[in-house]
Amino acid sequence: MLSVAEAAGVSLATVDRVLNRRKGVKPRMIERVLKAAVQLGYMEPEERERLSASRPPNVAFLLPKGTNPFLRLLGDKVRAIAETGSRDDVPVRCFFIESFDAAALAAALRHRARWADGIAFMAIDHPLVREAADEVASAGTRLITIVSDLPHSGHTAYVGLDNQAAGRTAALLLGRFCHVREGSVALVAGSRNYRAHAEREMGFLSLLEESHPGLRVIGMREGHDDRNENYRHTLALLEQNPDLVGIYNVGGSSDGIGRALRERGRADAVVFIGHGLTADTRRLLIEGTMDAVINSDPDQLIAYTLKRFARSPDERTESHQELLGIGTIFRENLPPQSRM
Template identity: 85%
Template structure:
């Protein structure tokens, strides 16, 4: 590579970017490097032909790290794609960012925009993130929000559920499943800084007020998708509200809520609805502690994101960018098989 750099009259870093098809190299420089590489016998003409063609976009996924099993599952699937991709596939990498930290996400957006053509991220609704998104988009990096949106002219699309509809669905089911017309219901969230969680809360509250006025909402507890925090919140809710008849977990770490319900002998009495079909929620459904899981297929989230990045930014989307992902409503009796591998 040093010989190629010297012959082409460029830096070693530029040769690395050309051979690994990274952004930031002018087409004429690419051709000069490839010509030198062939002349020196560093590569065959066939390889030069491949590297001369349009390169697939480099894509980064930025997800919150922490105790949310659904987001871990999503990250594992992205990393599996990265490890098994063929050389002409869209190059994908996945990074976990400190959860609920707008500053950390803004820093990550700017950092990964140096090499990524496109960034898919679960947005924190905060001025720091909006400012970073505008800066990165103005620099030419394409942005797609997943799971939780950040309405902003710099982002190209949102891929995820209609979260307000998800909240209304949860309220409809919880109200129907309750055996009483009056009682207390509670909400647990990761953080309202995620628009997805705030929208689910909004949808839930609106339908409860419309259709089930006898159910009293006792307020939102933020558990930061931590099973131990959710466990303590649930114990407190049960102690302070003897008439508690339902819990809606708009975020993750449902196993903490399920543990508290089991310990207090309330697993069959309190209607429990949550999000994301993962190992913990599957187990809670089967044992009867959880009644409903609202799910969006992580494979579809990834597939639609990569398909969008594979098209030119100005290509017609056929409405895909505006159509939310299909909402799966899963009960104990319709749990899909747990596929291996």
């Protein structure tokens, strides 16, 4: 590569970036390197033609780490794509960062923008994150929020559920499944700093108030999508509220809630609605501890996100949002495990 660099009048690092199709090299510089490489016999004209074409964007996914099974499943699927993709596919990487940590997410956005042309991330609604997102977007990196959106930033799109509608769906199911007209209902969330969780709560409360005024909401507990925290919250809710008739898990790690309901012998008496069809919620549905799971297809989420990044930045789109269908899964309509 040294001879190519000398003939093109560029550094070895620039040659390496061109031949490996990395970001940050101007088109005229790419042509100089490729012309020199062909003249020196370093590559065939056909290879030059391939490398001259617009390269697919480098895409990074940033997901919260922790015990949330749906997010782990989503990460596994992204990494599978990264490992099996050919060199002409969209290069994809997946990184897990500290959950519920706005500073860590802001730092990750800035750091990964050095490699990525596009970043998909589950947003935390915090000034640090909004500032980093604006900065990265202004520098040319395209941003897509997934699962949870971020208001008032320069990101390209949001891919995920209509979370307010998802919350209303949960309230409709819980209210219909309850065998009593009066009683206490609890909500467990990861954190209201995730706009998705706040919007689900808003939708849930609005429909419950409209259609089931006898069901008294006793507040939101934040379990940070941790099964052990969710377990402890549920034990406290059962002890403090003997008339508890329903629980809506706005976030993930439903297995902690299910464990508490089973241990206290309340699995049949408390209607339990949650999110994300994973191995744990599937088991809870089959055994009857959970009544319904509101689901979004992780494969569809990834496909919509990559499709958005594959478009030209100048291509006009009809909508800022790519809303996924709200799937409602019960014990009797569980899909085969091979489709999860």
